[in-house]
Amino acid sequence: MKRAFNFNAGPAALPLSVLQKAQEQFVDFNGAGMSIMEMSHRSAAYEQVNNETEALVRKLLQVPDNYKVLFMQGGASTQFAMLPMNYLTAGKQAAYVDTGAWAGKAIKEAELIGNTVIAASSASDQYMKMPALDQLSLDSNTAYLHLTSNETIGGTQFKTFPNTGNVPLIVDMSSDILSRPLQIEQYGMIYAGAQKNLGPSGVTLVIVREDLVAASNKEIPTMFRYSTHAKSNSLYNTPPSYSVYMMKLVLEWIDEMGGVDKLAAYNEHKTNLIYNVIDNSDGYYRGCADIDSRSRMNITFRMANEELEKQFVKESEQAGFVGLKGHRDVGGLRASTYNAVPTASCEALAQFMVDFQKRNN
Structure with missing residues (x-):
């Protein structure tokens, strides 16, 4: 079989060695006599996959102990809504950097929830240039600053990220997570749909500081609280188990790459x-x-x-x-x-x- 030259924007190319290993284990996962897709998410075998995937994320991104690593469903689009639901409470405002299509979708969701302001924008540059963020001025009642690290449609990417002081910096890194080193301590939260750099679609990686987990809004449905998923080690409900397994294989490949x-x-x-x-x-x-x-x-x-x-x-x-x-x-x-x-x-x-x-x- 000749492999295609795959330049899809997402779902996107996966390492051939990962696909081959998944193929080998598809019917019989580690001698269990069944696929991991058939296993209970409460089983010891799956919990080991879940824990090993988290450990690889922590290793590769050097995630500090005061951050939770979560595997969630619904893609980045669900995160667009969950963020303001959890943190854009009465008396607060959410600040967003408008850099194109995906930032725009996040902004629209926040506007449904509460007071949302545009802290910076590249609209005047037709979204073909990332705005300078070194002179940002954020009000003291700002719940968080949100930005999109890489805009897949326009083909733009932030090279650096601002120091936001006491205001949590929350970044959608769906399309460039694990493509370059990060200082995790700089962020309150990072989230990324898997289907570009982490694996197949179906799972979303969330790395969130513990104080933000604790601050989850208690007046929204249980499923939409970050605290729910952190407390349950991403196993509150049935997870996208095969996607998490595939993420583990991709993370192992990244580790092997150096x-x-x-x-x-x-x-x-x-x-x-x-x-x-x-x-x-x-x-x-x-x-x-x-x-x-x-x-x-x-x-x-x-x-x-x-x-x-x-x-x-x-x-x-x-x-x-x-x-x-x-x-x-x-x-x-x-x-x-x-x-x-x-x-x-x-x-x-x-x-x-x-x-x-x-x-x-």
């Missing part, structure tokens, strides 16, 4: 292969994002006209490339180069782009 530091260098190298073609094409390919805000996870670019872009997509699909059509809301072209996208795929795309330009210039 950890987050090595992945950061790996990602920079392979994305530069594509960015260099764009920058050296004499304008044939035009990068969408401001150079200083370019994402290492989602490379967005345009060509002279939509007809040429359609031809590019058609020919790329014939050559074995998947997922290069831009998001339906903005058009253009996009190559998502998450952790599991191999260098060989990026090399192949870079060569295809060079050849396409020669044939169609």
